[in-house]
Amino acid sequence: MGQQFEQLNDKHIEFIGQQKIYFVATAAQTGRVNLSPKGGDSLRVISPKKIAWLNLTGSGNESAAHVLSDPRMTIMFCAFEGTPLILRAYGTAKALHKADPNWHEYLAMFPQSVAARQIFILDIDLVQSSCGMSVPYFEYQADRQDLANWSERQGEAGIEKYWLKKNQTSIDGFESDIAELSGLSQVTE
Numbered sequence: 001m002g003q004q005f006e007q008l009n010d011k012h013i014e015f016i017g018q019q020k021i022y023f024v025a026t027a028a029q030t031g032r033v034n035l036s037p038k039g040g041d042s043l044r045v046i047s048p049k050k051i052a053w054l055n056l057t058g059s060g061n062e063s064a065a066h067v068l069s070d071p072r073m074t075i076m077f078c079a080f081e082g083t084p085l086i087l088r089a090y091g092t093a094k095a096l097h098k099a100d101p102n103w104h105e106y107l108a109m110f111p112q113s114v115a116a117r118q119i120f121i122l123d124i125d126l127v128q129s130s131c132g133m134s135v136p137y138f139e140y141q142a143d144r145q146d147l148a149n150w151s152e153r154q155g156e157a158g159i160e161k162y163w164l165k166k167n168q169t170s171i172d173g174f175e176s177d178i179a180e181l182s183g184l185s186q187v188t189e
Helices: 010-018 062-069 103-107 146-166 178-182
Strands: 003-005 021-027 033-039 043-047 050-056 072-078 086-096 116-130
Touching: 010 043, 010 086, 021 062, 033 062, 062 086, 062 116, 072 116, 103 116, 146 178
Parallel strands: none
Antiparallel strands: 003 116, 021 033, 021 072, 043 050, 050 116, 072 086, 086 116
């Protein structure tokens, strides 16, 4: 049976800490709903009412564009081994970029990556658990290194050039403001 909570409890936090993958959903007032899988060592429970997650460079920048338009965000975790459970944290989010005064404070919580693009801070207003009894079992083998390898080859300048070329708007044309919020020049070669 599903249950609702005002905040994460100790069991929820322990469960989150054991997960190798989580899913982030955002949407603007119009356009497409975005749902992204996230992995690696990229999420921290800051408090029972706050989660931070590191967004690495990717082909799209939907979450950032959506949060500028409408700060709603849902993060979902589900058990692929052990006792079945689906856990969702609902709330409002903001994105921190390189030019933000709190960037370095939050960035220090995560492993170093040249691909670090934004850090999202979710202020939780509802936590919901549900059974997850139909979620299949999967066995974790390892984190993929493809993004880390690609990012290292690009270097910081290459990553920032990629942001200017590929990450300034969502698939629906909403601005992500990555250039302005990260303190980047609009010039690309």
